[in-house]
Amino acid sequence: ELAKNAAYIGTPGKGILAADESTGTIGKRLASINVENVEENRRALRELLFTAPGALQFISGVIFFEETLYQKTASGKLFVDVLKESGVLPGIKVDTGTVVLNGTNDETFTQGLDGLAQRCQKYYEAGARFAKWRAVLKIGTIEPTELAIQENANGLAMYSAICQQCGLVPIVEPEILVDGPHDINKCAAVTERVLAACYKALNDHHVMLEGTLLKPNMVTPGSDSPKVAPEVIAEHTVRALQRTVPPAVPAVVFLSGGQSEEEATINLNAMNKLKTKKPWSLSFSFGRALQQSTLKAWGGKAENVAKAQEAFLVRCKANSEATLGTYKGDAKLGEGAAESLHVKDYKY
């Protein structure tokens, strides 16, 4: 079942909507459109996304924050049921955030292992079929350190093993922040080192790779470095994956980091156009890069819901095409689609 669900998430033409912003993080998003951070508004935003006409056909999974897993539409239908009826697997964020590693220059490890098995069982009963855990690394003069890489890889592996025992497909997310003045080659070297450590740890912990997904950063120059073409990002990214990700992994679902909606889509598209060995499907697990223009179009107003849902459909369709390498860059750009979503030292 794990392998079946993992493979389904990587279905060509589909990808993941990351709607798992914690209460604090979603508060920042709501504040940016002058909406109060109360449960009803959080619920309304997610309902807007999940009931957007035509959008779910392009989505294979949605990652929830715990609160949302139990929420319902205004008419009383559970969100998980809305998703299931449209062939979308519900997922759940299970980590509880990052904590600074002693003796490092603000490197972190991710918490959430305590009682994880019990929580996963509950989530499975509530309908979740996959989980997500975000490990964070950064590139600095001496970072990431071996300690940070090992601790985060080990945490990801422990979490993954527990998830699989509970029937949840673990998304392995070792995000290397884009912050910094480093070039794309540095990012590639670090990404390869980190991914190699992750897969060694997964092997040590007897995790079945066919029942996992990878959610990595794309390989790009640092945020303080000049941009490069999507083809260059595609080449460096796919090569890094070829060097580290075993073919048994069914799909790689990229995070968007601070990229704008359009950038993220175009980069993903370039990867899928590349003619080279790609034994895993390449898709998306976007949060900001799927919701930005939707959020702006909504502005918290009921009368804007249809317009906002259209904006969301535009991005879903564009990213669906990007997984097939057929995106022509002609998605009607909603306000904000080309806007960088980079926030320094982004904390979820």
Next chain:
Amino acid sequence: ELAKNAAYIGTPGKGILAADESTGTIGKRLSSINVENIEENRRALRELLFIAPGALQYLSGVILFEETLYQKTASGKPFVDVLKEGGVLPGIKVDKGTVELNGTNGETFTQGLDGLAQRCQKYYEAGARFAKWRAVLKISANEPTELAIQENANGLAMYAAICQQCGLVPIVEPEILVDGSHDIQKCAAVTERVLAACYKALNDHHVMLEGTLLKPNMVTPGSDSPKVAPEVIAEYTVRALQRTVPAAVPAIVFLSGGQSEEEATLNLNAMNKLQTKKPWSLSFSFGRALQQSTLKTWSGKEENVKKAQDALLVRCKANSEATLGTYKGDAELCEGAAESLHVKDYKY
């Protein structure tokens, strides 16, 4: 150049002839056909192999022992030139055999790092373009131990890095001996653990995977266990590789272990018939499994050379078809082709 040569060795329809038996080992082969172990006989045997009409078209590489690298045909042409003219890359065995690991139950590590760079340079000048280093592990109650896995993986990675610096494509050979009463699942688990350790070590040592080859054991039941069908061996083997070998590795060239000529060919064929993700070509690097019937047919007699060369051609062609999944098992079986070549605790 490394990537180009590595990819060439994995050309579908071709594979490697492992003719790198050390003086001691080839002595055992020669004595089995009552031939004296002197340089001229060793030379004559290798000449028989390298000039066998029609055989070289099925080979992309030949691994040589140091002595052979500098030998010539009876008419004075260096063997490396014979190979090059036949489109075959010369390779060189560079390890110096195994030594017991202190405190273990007969586990070993492989020597040969001292002065390796200088030796590799010499070999490159002599025409070698790839190298081979055999690490040996065994399966038993407590084996392989973490120490044995780490030491052998590290040795392979050090050797591989040095080779690449000298322009030689390193064949990474972590042989897990077939000896034992374990079942195929046990072999699979150990193989996956060992290969994961190897690729972590290769990453740690900054080895460029595109310029390497892997020479693993097939995943089979232990020699004291009941045999299974080629399809089963193919499934377990390819799955183990999917779980551990990054797509950047261009080709996997199996060792034959103690398998008979026909077994090895049938198993390789079954793997290439499997419809599943295989981002590396699957080929052969056979020693005994290519030479056994040739040796018996020759028996050291001049008048048998042509018949012996015919026997070699039969096996080369059969294995070539096996790399394409088109072998029909109809190679005229010479005396010895179905004979198991297993020798307990085989020492090269």
